[in-house]
Amino acid sequence: MTSSPERPSSPDRRGRVTRRGLLKGTAASSAAALGSYRAGAQEAQGGDPSGGETVHVQLTINGASHEFTLDVRTTLLDLVREQMDLTGTKVGCNHGQCGACTVLLDGVRINSCLMLAAAADGRSMTTIEGLGTQDELHPMQSAFIENDGFQCGYCTPGQIMSAVGCVTEGHAGDEAEIREYMSGNLCRCGAYKGITNAVAQARDDTLEWAEAT
Amino acid sequence: MRPFNYQRPANAEEAVAMVDPMGVAGQGGAFLAGGTTIIDLMKLHVVTPPSLTDLGPVGLDEIEEGNDGTLHVGARVTMAKAAEHPAFRDRAPVLSEALWKAASAQLRNVATLGGNVLQRTRCPYFRDNVSPCNKRDPGSGCAAIGGINRLLAVLGTSEQCIANYAGDWANALILFDATVETMSGDGGREIPFADLHVLPEDHPERETVLGDDELITGYRLKIPGWARRSLYVKARDRDSYAFALASAAVALDMDGDTVREARIGLGGVATVPWRAREAEEFLSGQSLTEETAMRAGEIAFDGAQPYEHNAFKVPLGRNAVAKGLLDAASLDLAGEAQQ
Ligand SMILES: Cc1cc2nc3c(=O)[nH]c(=O)nc-3n(C[C@H](O)[C@H](O)[C@H](O)COP(=O)(O)OP(=O)(O)OC[C@H]3O[C@@H](n4cnc5c(N)ncnc54)[C@H](O)[C@@H]3O)c2cc1C
Ligand code: FES
Numbered sequence: 182m183t184s185s186p187e188r189p190s191s192p193d194r195r196g197r198v199t200r201r202g203l204l205k206g207t208a209a210s211s212a213a214a215l216g217s218y219r220a221g222a223q224e225a226q227g228g229d230p231s232g233g234e235t236v237h238v239q240l241t242i243n244g245a246s247h248e249f250t251l252d253v254r255t256t257l258l259d260l261v262r263e264q265m266d267l268t269g270t271k272v273g274c275n276h277g278q279c280g281a282c283t284v285l286l287d288g289v290r291i292n293s294c295l296m297l298a299a300a301a302d303g304r305s306m307t308t309i310e311g312l313g314t315q316d317e318l319h320p321m322q323s324a325f326i327e328n329d330g331f332q333c334g335y336c337t338p339g340q341i342m343s344a345v346g347c348v349t350e351g352h353a354g355d356e357a358e359i360r361e362y363m364s365g366n367l368c369r370c371g372a373y374k375g376i377t378n379a380v381a382q383a384r385d386d387t388l389e390w391a392e393a394t
Numbered sequence: 395m396r397p398f399n400y401q402r403p404a405n406a407e408e409a410v411a412m413v414d415p416m417g418v419a420g421q422g423g424a425f426l427a428g429g430t431t432i433i434d435l436m437k438l439h440v441v442t443p444p445s446l447t448d449l450g451p452v453g454l455d456e457i458e459e460g461n462d463g464t465l466h467v468g469a470r471v472t473m474a475k476a477a478e479h480p481a482f483r484d485r486a487p488v489l490s491e492a493l494w495k496a497a498s499a500q501l502r503n504v505a506t507l508g509g510n511v512l513q514r515t516r517c518p519y520f521r522d523n524v525s526p527c528n529k530r531d532p533g534s535g536c537a538a539i540g541g542i543n544r545l546l547a548v549l550g551t552s553e554q555c556i557a558n559y560a561g562d563w564a565n566a567l568i569l570f571d572a573t574v575e576t577m578s579g580d581g582g583r584e585i586p587f588a589d590l591h592v593l594p595e596d597h598p599e600r601e602t603v604l605g606d607d608e609l610i611t612g613y614r615l616k617i618p619g620w621a622r623r624s625l626y627v628k629a630r631d632r633d634s635y636a637f638a639l640a641s642a643a644v645a646l647d648m649d650g651d652t653v654r655e656a657r658i659g660l661g662g663v664a665t666v667p668w669r670a671r672e673a674e675e676f677l678s679g680q681s682l683t684e685e686t687a688m689r690a691g692e693i694a695f696d697g698a699q700p701y702e703h704n705a706f707k708v709p710l711g712r713n714a715v716a717k718g719l720l721d722a723a724s725l726d727l728a729g730e731a732q733q
């Protein structure tokens with residue numbers, strides 16, 4: 182990696198003991214428990230001695246251009262989480278079956294777990310960290326809070342990115358359409374009612390936001 | 395994922411020249427389109443190509459109409475784009491519906507029509523990379539035949555393999571006598587779409603007639619005027635974002651209540667994209683009633699061979715056909731045209 186990505190400011194950086202800090206501190210012991218995903222990520226970072234080919238990739242991430250030299254097996258999901266430390270984008274199934282990893286690529290929602298970073302060379306990606314700021318949330322983020330569009334929050338970044346895509350693709354017409362076109366995002370907590378309401382509520386503001394950006 | 399080489403050709407000719415021999419069973423080279431099948435299977439080590447040849451730069455991503463009304467559909471048109479294209483949505487809704495009822499919005503935004511027809515089975519024994527599977531590991535046996543085969547096929551099976559063809563769109567495309575246009579080192583050819591996939595028989599590892607360096611560049615089809623009376627019925631475990639347990643693609647040419655011509659494709663129940671020609675022939679000249687629709691469903695499943703856990707697919711599939719026929723017959727096309 183040849184870039185030094187800006188980290189979003191977050192309480193983690195102020196030395197408090199956080200859940201994320203704890204997880205990182207026990208990375209060695211949890212690697213085994215986390216199983217194939219971590220192993221896959223380590224392979225993808227060149228940890229596998231048999232080695233994959235390396236590729237040079239340029240990507241615009243949340244508005245800033247970055248260049249990387251990567252093991253070719255790196256997915257966009259591996260890239261944002263492992264190399265950029267943008268951990269808002271979540272790993273669920275890692276196989277296109279849950280939507281937790283949803284990001285926008287050139288403004289269009291995709292599953293980052295199934296896209297090789299090499300195949301996205303030259304393109305522009307937006308993750309949840311690039312949508313709003315701590316002080317000024319994106320209307321979809323506010324709508325999720327106002328409508329209780331989550332419980333544990335694990336699926337939420339993917340839901341919100343997908344919701345923005347759903348609206349800008351023109352598929353948030355009524356409740357039935359929102360349900361159909363948001364079906365690529367599973368929520369184990371079953372917050373679907375709040376999610377559907379949030380998408381409907383933030384539709385017009387999201388369209389305005391899309392026009393402005 | 396196992397290591398592989400990543401190749402980026404500038405155009406289709408280069409892609410064909412570059413691709414490592416594809417072979418069968420997924421151990422040879424491969425093209426990378428949307429990646430939603432192949433990256434998934436590479437992560438599972440079910441396929442282990444030595445190289446991927448990325449089709450990203452090769453174009454082939456438009457739907458064009460010739461003067462004679464023939465549609466040329468590029469192999470890299472995404473499922474999302476095709477689902478909303480007026481040529482499908484307004485003139486042959488079954489070709490649109492079979493797309494938007496498949497996978498998820500995120501997947502459809504990247505998945506291409508070339509990769510879509512070549513998607514691999516979702517048979518759990520193929521995907522687990524451990525069980526005997528003649529498709530993944532030729533000669534090793536079939537764990538599905540005596541296993542939990544609820545999702546698998548009842549039509550077109552063999553003693554070597556009962557894996558179902560999981561896709562939706564192919565079952566709709568097969569209604570329109572479409573052809574597949576290809577390019578390879580030897581030039582290229584046009585293959586009837588109905589001949590692209592081959593039955594498992596004794597070699598389930600071989601799924602299509604495509605050669606070792608053969609690229610699908612697109613499809614050609616002509617949509618008859620009456621195809622506005624068409625739709626896709628998809629029965630599944632949940633309402634959306636699930637593969638078909640049984641599905642029916644139906645297009646009807648009606649003269650009042652009488653069927654001039656019916657076309658019926660089946661999904662979720664067969665080892666390859668399936669056209670129910672005997673059922674179509676039975677319907678021709680009949681008046682369409684609940685009784686004839688049910689009879690057509692029965693004929694479509696004549697010769698079906700159910701296994702321990704998937705016998706339910708026979709009545710489910712019959713009913714999907716009957717529902718498709720009755721719903722298509724009652725579509726109010728005049729009303730729609732006024733909108
Ligand atoms: C969770 C999930 C749910 C899904 N649900 C459904 C569903 O309900 N219905 C459904 O129909 N599908 C479903 N799918 C499958 C999905 O539609 C396919 O994965 C997708 O269409 C494949 O297209 P792709 O462009 O991503 O192909 P890729 O993965 O890039 O390629 C697939 C195969 O085709 C080959 N290939 C690609 N393009 C060409 C070409 N032009 N010429 C020659 N060879 C080529 C590749 O080498 C590879 O072997 C689902 C997938 C997932 C992950
Ligand atoms: S992690 Fe990508 S879809 Fe589940």
Ligand code: FES
Nearest residue numbers: 332334368369370
């Ligand atoms: S809020 Fe817990 S999974 Fe959706």
